[in-house]
């Protein structure tokens with residue numbers, strides 16, 4: 069294999085000397101100015117990954133919920149999942165190699181993974197709407213072609229749409245057609261099938277959607293014609309004006325616990341927000357007192373988990389439903405799953421939900437921030453399809469339940485959390501169960517909670533264990549947190565380094581918002597003092 073082209077072209081995407089980047093929660097993510105060489109090198113790595121897996125690999129250029137001036141890149145593995153953790157090390161090796169040892173680093177991966185360089189390599193590329201995404205995705209293509217890979221550039225798509233295309237391609241179309249039309253048709257047809265509710269009112273069909281001034285707004289606009297008016301969407305923050313993720317979007321609504329800018333919500337109106345690359349969704353509404361009610365990923369997971377359990381019971385199918393959460397799940401949601409819904413549940417780190425959910429017949433996983441999906445095992449798909457196609461079933465309820473389970477398999481994007489797909493599933497479940505957004509909200513009441521961010525000199529000084537719920541280093545920090553938690557009723561708090569922003573995240577919940585905010589503030593001070601806080605000491609929020 070000749071590497072001259074790689075060496076020559078890599079010089080066109082030079083690495084700033086001394087810059088070292090970490091492969092975080094969702095790939096590399098930082099200010100767009102520092103990413104040109106990273107994109108070229110991720111193009112190289114994607115070619116090696118494609119040769120190794122003998123499958124098409126995806127490369128998505130996005131920084132999700134981060135501010136517009138950031139960007140990022142992550143690789144998508146053959147079944148649409150995030151790239152296997154063992155290749156994250158290779159990503160950092162290539163990304164951080166100085167120019168003169170890049171080829172050595174590349175050949176090291178080839179040797180360690182015994183990659184046959186004669187094997188074809190096919191790469192699907194997608195990008196979001198950031199101003200830097202066009203140039204950075206071109207750098208990815210340059211990397212792919214320098215190593216003889218073939219590029220299919222999908223242009224501006226949502227992150228989950230790219231994951232969907234990769235999964236379709238590598239299942240030879242079994243999962244769907246690897247085209248935008250294929251995505252819209254599959255999801256909309258399944259959605260229509262799930263609307264077994266008779267004569268839905270216009271109110272039930274109407275939904276306010278905050279597109280975060282991102283790609284989700286553009287692609288949802290494309291999808292509308294496939295929905296045949298069964299969902300009447302009022303789209304705002306739709307990229308026509310306003311900045312990506314700025315005072316809008318799922319992350320803003322979840323963290324600030326208030327509606328996005330630019331929208332007039334009437335009482336009881338169902339609203340949802342996507343994040344900047346449309347792989348997260350949260351719902352919310354305003355009650356008659358004008359109070360804001362958030363239905364985050366935990367609430368979405370419990371709605372879907374309850375629905376699936378009901379349908380399995382009505383269909384007489386012996387399949388296990390489990391809900392997988394992270395440490396950010398509200399304590400009330402976990403208690404609901406355990407004491408009321410009585411489904412299996414487990415907690416894992418923010419990067420391991422998908423793999424944990426694959427352990428069950430039906431694995432529902434959502435992070436509190438609205439990133440999540442539902443995974444059906446092959447055995448579960450087979451059992452559900454067989455029953456849904458059994459024309460001998462006389463019992464109407466049983467037949468309908470089987471068909472609804474079947475349409476759920478097709479409406480959900482099993483490759484990755486998908487705001488559009490999750491929205492269609494929630495809308496279908498609310499229609500079938502005849503639930504208003506208030507009735508959905510009433511299934512349990514969240515404990516007051518608060519997320520804070522603390523700037524430290526080097527966020528790697530904090531290491532965690534037990535699904536990121538307990539701190540290992542620096543010494544004394546976990547003991548300090550434990551002491552503070554003891555001061556407040558029903559309280560919990562944890563600290564972890566962000567993998568997408570250069571900050572430390574603090575989460576706290578307690579019996580009242582006042583106690584929650586006090587606990588969060590004291591934990592922030594402990595982090596600041598014990599983990600090398602920089603800048604001003606953290607101040608109370610209010």
Ligand SMILES: CC(=O)N[C@H]1[C@@H](OP(=O)(O)O)O[C@H](CO)[C@@H](O)[C@@H]1O
Nearest residue numbers: 093094132418435437566567568569
């Ligand atoms: C508290 C929070 O929302 N963390 C998010 C955020 O990761 P951090 O490592 O916390 O920055 O971005 C990830 C990728 O989008 C997402 O998976 C995760 O849930």
Ligand SMILES: [Mg+2]
Nearest residue numbers: 132133343347
């Ligand atoms: Mg996102």
